[in-house]
Amino acid sequence: MGASSAPMGSEDSSHGPHQVVTIGGGFGGLSAVLCLKNAPMGVTLIDRRNFHLFQPLLYQVATGGLSPANIAAPLRAILKNQRNTRILLAEVTDIDVARRRVILGGAEVRYDSLVVATGARHHYFGNDQWEVVAPGLKTVEDATEIRRRILLAFERAEREPDPEERRAWLTFVIVGGGPTGVELAGALGELAHHTLRGNFRAFEPAAARTILVEGTERVLPTYPPQLSTRAAAALVRLGVTPRTGAMVTEVQPDSVTIKIGGRSDRIATHTVLWAAGVKASPLGRILSKATGAALDRAGRVIVGPDLSLPGHPEIFVIGDLAHFSHQTGEPLPGVAPVANQQGRYVATLLKRRLQGGGLSPFRYRDRGNLATIGRAAAVADFGRIRFSGYLAWLAWLFVHLMKLVQFENRLLVFVQWLWNYLTRNRSARLITSSPPPP
Amino acid sequence: MGASSAPMGSEDSSHGPHQVVTIGGGFGGLSAVLCLKNAPMGVTLIDRRNFHLFQPLLYQVATGGLSPANIAAPLRAILKNQRNTRILLAEVTDIDVARRRVILGGAEVRYDSLVVATGARHHYFGNDQWEVVAPGLKTVEDATEIRRRILLAFERAEREPDPEERRAWLTFVIVGGGPTGVELAGALGELAHHTLRGNFRAFEPAAARTILVEGTERVLPTYPPQLSTRAAAALVRLGVTPRTGAMVTEVQPDSVTIKIGGRSDRIATHTVLWAAGVKASPLGRILSKATGAALDRAGRVIVGPDLSLPGHPEIFVIGDLAHFSHQTGEPLPGVAPVANQQGRYVATLLKRRLQGGGLSPFRYRDRGNLATIGRAAAVADFGRIRFSGYLAWLAWLFVHLMKLVQFENRLLVFVQWLWNYLTRNRSARLITSSPPPP
Numbered sequence A, B: 001m002g003a004s005s006a007p008m009g010s011e012d013s014s015h016g017p018h019q020v021v022t023i024g025g026g027f028g029g030l031s032a033v034l035c036l037k038n039a040p041m042g043v044t045l046i047d048r049r050n051f052h053l054f055q056p057l058l059y060q061v062a063t064g065g066l067s068p069a070n071i072a073a074p075l076r077a078i079l080k081n082q083r084n085t086r087i088l089l090a091e092v093t094d095i096d097v098a099r100r101r102v103i104l105g106g107a108e109v110r111y112d113s114l115v116v117a118t119g120a121r122h123h124y125f126g127n128d129q130w131e132v133v134a135p136g137l138k139t140v141e142d143a144t145e146i147r148r149r150i151l152l153a154f155e156r157a158e159r160e161p162d163p164e165e166r167r168a169w170l171t172f173v174i175v176g177g178g179p180t181g182v183e184l185a186g187a188l189g190e191l192a193h194h195t196l197r198g199n200f201r202a203f204e205p206a207a208a209r210t211i212l213v214e215g216t217e218r219v220l221p222t223y224p225p226q227l228s229t230r231a232a233a234a235l236v237r238l239g240v241t242p243r244t245g246a247m248v249t250e251v252q253p254d255s256v257t258i259k260i261g262g263r264s265d266r267i268a269t270h271t272v273l274w275a276a277g278v279k280a281s282p283l284g285r286i287l288s289k290a291t292g293a294a295l296d297r298a299g300r301v302i303v304g305p306d307l308s309l310p311g312h313p314e315i316f317v318i319g320d321l322a323h324f325s326h327q328t329g330e331p332l333p334g335v336a337p338v339a340n341q342q343g344r345y346v347a348t349l350l351k352r353r354l355q356g357g358g359l360s361p362f363r364y365r366d367r368g369n370l371a372t373i374g375r376a377a378a379v380a381d382f383g384r385i386r387f388s389g390y391l392a393w394l395a396w397l398f399v400h401l402m403k404l405v406q407f408e409n410r411l412l413v414f415v416q417w418l419w420n421y422l423t424r425n426r427s428a429r430l431i432t433s434s435p436p437p438p
Helices: A027-035 A055-062 A140-159 A163-169 A179-195 A225-237 A283-291 A336-354 A390-403 A407-423 B027-035 B055-062 B140-159 B163-169 B179-195 B225-237 B283-291 B336-354 B390-403 B407-423
Strands: A018-023 A041-047 A051-053 A072-074 A085-089 A092-096 A101-104 A107-110 A113-116 A120-122 A171-175 A209-213 A240-243 A246-252 A255-260 A263-268 A271-274 A278-280 A312-317 A369-372 A378-382 A385-388 B018-023 B041-047 B051-053 B072-074 B085-089 B092-096 B101-104 B107-110 B113-116 B120-122 B171-175 B209-213 B240-243 B246-252 B255-260 B263-268 B271-274 B278-280 B312-317 B369-372 B378-382 B385-388
Touching (some): A018 A027, A018 A107, A018 A336, A027 A041, A027 A113, A055 A179, A055 A390, A085 B140, A092 A283, A113 A336, A140 A163, A140 A271, A163 A171, A163 A263, A171 A179, A179 A240, A225 A240, A225 A378, A283 A312, A369 A390, A378 A390, A385 A390, A390 A407, A407 B407, B018 B027, B018 B107, B018 B336, B027 B041, B027 B113, B027 B336, B055 B179, B055 B390, B092 B283, B140 B163, B163 B171, B163 B263, B171 B179, B171 B263, B179 B225, B179 B240, B225 B240, B225 B378, B369 B390, B378 B390, B385 B390, B390 B407
Parallel strands (some): A018 A041, A018 A113, A171 A209, A171 A271, A209 A240, B041 B085, B113 B312, B171 B209, B171 B271
Antiparallel strands (some): A051 A072, A092 A101, A101 A107, A120 A278, A246 A255, A378 A385, B051 B072, B092 B101, B101 B107, B120 B278, B246 B255, B255 B263, B369 B378, B378 B385
């Protein structure tokens, strides 16, 4: 049952079944592991977290619409019946490419094939000190921290006697007008205009302003222009002010300075959220040093047509950590469908190799893009078919519900969305942290 | 509209409607505030947290069955339409009894009547250093921290090669055999025996041991003896070992030492949970200093027959912070129904006083007690009617569902309980913290 095809021959593989180690249980890593079910291989999934996170809905946790557990599924629950697979909760500190070992704190795991899918974090374009003031939205902890800041800002406004200072507490700035920034801004607008109506005595929550700062000339720059226009209009209806062609030049605890054209504009605010640029996981650099693989400017690993590294057919990089540009000349976007398809591709290739075969190069099939802007508004881009409004929103709801891994989560999210639709309430509006706030 | 009855006459009350300030939005404080709806008074609710927490279900958050938001309801959502009421998210640092002011960080709130309902925390009987190793279960943060420790212990066991050390990771000690300890132990037994079955490759989760340490001679000592016996039997079926008549003499990061009779027993464990003694909120001491009111040994304020303080008919203490023993000679237990009834009593008294009337002393109506021990097992003590098993469990389910404040939470908890009943799955098994774990 050992490896039979040339690239995987090693002195270790004779000790038992072919060992596949996957690092990262996000969309890419998990889809690879799931696709290896019943394959005659030993599969190890290593992740720092004990759950798979459905990141596309993280902004709903950040705005009090859903609970973290609703969009997270325990990896052990998902893979419970996949008997060839074990899970290790651990942080990978190094990869020994020559000995084919993944190094954890105090332990090593041998691999015959390695799939690295550790994704990306935020990028502050050389201004890492902004992170403390302007958190990004990648983890469950990010989401509950952003929720805490948003809700605390309204609470501070309620207690603030000075009108100018109150206005600063009621001003929210989101940096980055891509899908995450647009969805976050729309949800914030909903929260202020509908959910919190009547909740305060000292001010009207609808007076809150959300400013969406985007560097290019339109929001959702990767979508067709007419959908950007409709998204911007939907945002304005929710009290969001898109500021396009704007660059952030300074972030302070009490303000953000943006530059539009030649003019600088200082916005007084205490709540800045970061939804711009991404920076690849540090494992990219480790792999690059060990194998000589090139990195792009965001730290992503430039992969071959089959997603493996040059000279290392046994090492694959997929998802947000991978720079794959063999199809269009431009790197594929960092979205879930790309990671999913890459995970399944690599798993299929590994199974073929074990039988002595191969697979034609990876090709991404773009099945379309959806972004939502608050209640009953969304934009859909399915290539030739483009639409927006209620129908796009229903499509968005359906697609996202169906993509949730666990049926229980589907049911819970559905109940909460239905409830939110009927009552505009968002019940997960908890200010929590560890230690608890004063 | 000022105060008309003698005890509330003050120079302030002529400035507008009678001002009632309630500190604490738990069962006692919230029920008082809700009962003042439409009363011709100004009501202020001050809490450090922005939500009301349904503490009786906190152990289900700690064991991954429910999400924090499912058992928490935003105070502003609950009181949205109660126009005479405002909410302040703040920590009370002092009470100026002479000037009738509640002191917050940097602000003061005037009161004509004051209701203090700030509850209790855990008590380590003079061994506060144990808290780091053995956290208690009072807040949402406590629950997610306990959940983190329990799940991480199983993860460590999966990676641990040494059988003895693995056994220590799979040993859980709960100190305190009252309702909280019993329910936590039952849920932990369920988790190990059913939910996690097949989740690990290095061991069988059912091998995990839960030891429930109780100082008196039986678990649930406040229940009738025959229900204690049945609860103990139900616990044993879930792999829980009750150790009664046992005193904890030492808590270390890798062990707990208990003394039974004259014999000491050292239990190797990395997970100790504290469900013993409570200690009243620090506001008790502040009130005692300011008014001369006596405190009991747990720091609770000894209140008069109408729940007010001696010489201060305008100050009331209710719920877990109050020591009320006028009814039976013994203080009432620290349970939700006591706090609820006391809150409604004080609100009714305040409304009567405003009309120049009064109210006979407070009397607690004990409508019975329920405790659950895992799936389909519970004990019910309704005075003359006592029962256990499936029927008690259904009664427990129904009562707890109906007591949840928000309909949405009722629905979400119901869905999760139904799901858990059908599949034994608990989907909120997330290891989270801030910062995220390694």
